[in-house]
Amino acid sequence: MGHQRDPEHYQALVDMGSNGIRVSISDLSPHGARVMPTIYQDRYGISVFDAQYESGRKVPIPQAVVNDVLDGLLRFKRTCEDFQVRGDRVRVVATEATRNALNSEDFRQQIEDRTGWRVEMLAKEEEGRIGAMGVASSFGSIKGLVMDLGGGSMQMTWMISADGEIKTSPKGAVSFPYGAAALMMRLGEVGIQGHDTLRDEMAKNFERALGELDIPESLLRDAEEEGGLALYLSGGGFRGWGYILMSLHSVKPYPIPIINGFRVTESSFLPNIEEYSDPASTFRISSRRASQVPAVSFLIKALTQSIPSISYIHFAQGGIREGLLFSSLPASIRSQHPLIAATQSYAPSSTGPLLRILEASIPKSRTPPTSADPPSSLRSPVFLRSLIHILYAHASFPKDIRAAAALRSTTAGLLGDAHGLSHEDRALLALVLCERWGGELSRTDEGFLSQLQALAGPRASWWAKYIGRSAGGIGEMFPAGVVREGEAELVRVDVRWGEEEKTAVVEETVDVLLSTAIDGLEAAALEWGEGIRKVGKKKSFIGGREGWGIKVRSIVEGLEG
Numbered sequence: 001m002g003h004q005r006d007p008e009h010y011q012a013l014v015d016m017g018s019n020g021i022r023v024s025i026s027d028l029s030p031h032g033a034r035v036m037p038t039i040y041q042d043r044y045g046i047s048v049f050d051a052q053y054e055s056g057r058k059v060p061i062p063q064a065v066v067n068d069v070l071d072g073l074l075r076f077k078r079t080c081e082d083f084q085v086r087g088d089r090v091r092v093v094a095t096e097a098t099r100n101a102l103n104s105e106d107f108r109q110q111i112e113d114r115t116g117w118r119v120e121m122l123a124k125e126e127e128g129r130i131g132a133m134g135v136a137s138s139f140g141s142i143k144g145l146v147m148d149l150g151g152g153s154m155q156m157t158w159m160i161s162a163d164g165e166i167k168t169s170p171k172g173a174v175s176f177p178y179g180a181a182a183l184m185m186r187l188g189e190v191g192i193q194g195h196d197t198l199r200d201e202m203a204k205n206f207e208r209a210l211g212e213l214d215i216p217e218s219l220l221r222d223a224e225e226e227g228g229l230a231l232y233l234s235g236g237g238f239r240g241w242g243y244i245l246m247s248l249h250s251v252k253p254y255p256i257p258i259i260n261g262f263r264v265t266e267s268s269f270l271p272n273i274e275e276y277s278d279p280a281s282t283f284r285i286s287s288r289r290a291s292q293v294p295a296v297s298f299l300i301k302a303l304t305q306s307i308p309s310i311s312y313i314h315f316a317q318g319g320i321r322e323g324l325l326f327s328s329l330p331a332s333i334r335s336q337h338p339l340i341a342a343t344q345s346y347a348p349s350s351t352g353p354l355l356r357i358l359e360a361s362i363p364k365s366r367t368p369p370t371s372a373d374p375p376s377s378l379r380s381p382v383f384l385r386s387l388i389h390i391l392y393a394h395a396s397f398p399k400d401i402r403a404a405a406a407l408r409s410t411t412a413g414l415l416g417d418a419h420g421l422s423h424e425d426r427a428l429l430a431l432v433l434c435e436r437w438g439g440e441l442s443r444t445d446e447g448f449l450s451q452l453q454a455l456a457g458p459r460a461s462w463w464a465k466y467i468g469r470s471a472g473g474i475g476e477m478f479p480a481g482v483v484r485e486g487e488a489e490l491v492r493v494d495v496r497w498g499e500e501e502k503t504a505v506v507e508e509t510v511d512v513l514l515s516t517a518i519d520g521l522e523a524a525a526l527e528w529g530e531g532i533r534k535v536g537k538k539k540s541f542i543g544g545r546e547g548w549g550i551k552v553r554s555i556v557e558g559l560e561g
Helices: 063-082 104-115 124-136 180-190 192-212 217-225 236-247 287-291 293-306 320-327 338-346 351-360 381-389 399-407 423-436 443-456 458-477 522-535
Strands: 010-016 021-027 038-044 090-094 119-121 142-149 154-162 165-168 174-176 229-234 263-265 310-315 491-502 505-516 551-556
Touching: 010 063, 010 320, 021 063, 021 320, 038 063, 063 090, 063 104, 090 104, 090 320, 104 119, 124 142, 124 154, 124 165, 124 174, 124 229, 124 320, 142 217, 142 236, 142 293, 154 192, 174 192, 180 192, 180 293, 192 293, 217 229, 229 236, 236 287, 236 293, 236 310, 287 293, 338 381, 351 381, 351 458, 351 491, 381 423, 381 458, 399 423, 399 443, 423 443, 423 458, 443 458, 458 522, 491 551, 505 522, 522 551
Parallel strands: 010 090, 090 119, 142 229, 229 310, 505 551
Antiparallel strands: 010 021, 021 038, 142 154, 154 165, 154 174, 263 310, 491 505
16 A cells, blocks of 8 residues: 655756745656655745835845845755755746846846756746646646736636646637736725726736637537636635635535635625635735735636636646646646546555446436436546545554544545545545444544535435445455455345335335355345445434435345345
8 A cells, every 4th residue: 555755756846936936846656646746845935026126116136035045945955855856856947026027137047056956937828838737737627717826927728628638728828917916016006096997907808818819619618508617726816715715615614624626606706805804814824915815806806807607616726836747747647537646556456346346336327317316426437446446545543543534534634635636526535435434433523524514415425425335345345455356246236226115105215235155255245234224224314314315225145124
């Protein structure tokens, strides 16, 4: 389970942005490179953009700020040496704030003289393309508009990303001088009386850009069918906004404090920010970022004014750093689903046979589908294979905490650092894994369970319990994750929809027939059948006896449950 790290595959990156300098070391070993595991990361709160302005007048980057940057980079160089990163696998890139500095050449030369690292300057168009690749790394697939909000500028393009193939506008990304810090300065210059004029100017520029980007007809048709274009947002300004929306979510406290994969509807995208008195008190919002909230709010109002209809807004962690890493990966790795890549190092040797047994234990959706059918997100081949991958990962934990550790595995445990997972996948996988280990929790974790269930919804939460109990039964039958040759055919699972007549009511049921011809596994099959039968009891319904659930009738070797 897991794999050994090899410094030969380490890649160090320095991303010199407008609002700060991000440094990181990532493990790009082929096994798991899709989620770009981070070995080390830090951020130096040095704003190269702010340093270039005194009383509204542009000045060279002061030498004191240059010295701060040099100190940080020298410290990171020492860290790279301690992690045994090869010298030719360190990359330093800079964006608009460095590119436009009055003393840009001298600044970059000082860095090279002191560290031996040459600073790569990203052109505006390249910055937009790399940023878009960072967003692509943050999701299994993408279909919509991609925007990256930095301190000095904002980039916009469209993207269709699936199975490792990434299509964006042939014209690249359109860059606007509306970064969070730059826009704050502009708002101060025009004053309140000029806000309407500036917003109209921005909206017209956004509308013009949408025309110039040549959005494919297929993307526009899909948007019309799905209620609008999807937006994928990255960059510190947008991420800060995402954390504010997370704090205002109807599920309180919001159980997944990871910005990547968080999404909202258009109606939730622009709350009454004037009533949000203290953004600096919000998790992951610095005082500097809080000061830029009015500018981000202003920008979003202009965006929503220029885009006819929006379906969902997805927030991404991926930016320049992630885009540079993702761009370096071969298409065969980029095509992997993040959930598969994040879990495959834990995979048991008999993944295929175990997966076939699990799939057989889940009732198929009917035609036409009904509101009782298992959600497609829980039946997808990606989700079920990933579940089998990580089915045994908590086996070594004390029995007292297995369910709790599994419940938190996607937020603060084994998969907490996995890049590219949606919040839906994190919530559902956590709920299934918790039940796989029996679902028994201390009061410390019961609240967290309730929050995840509220996020997933009652139907998905109940089916997560059912699938988790089935996965637990499989784990009990094959505790080493080994299905011997020919044994998969000796485990029979037949699941059908049924009905049970009660007084003046016909209740829907899930009918499960389990049998095994493998010597010694009969008792495990009986436990499996009893486990899923209990999930169908009213006391196990989501929301209590009057909540959501389906009766399960199980038969194991002639014993009816």
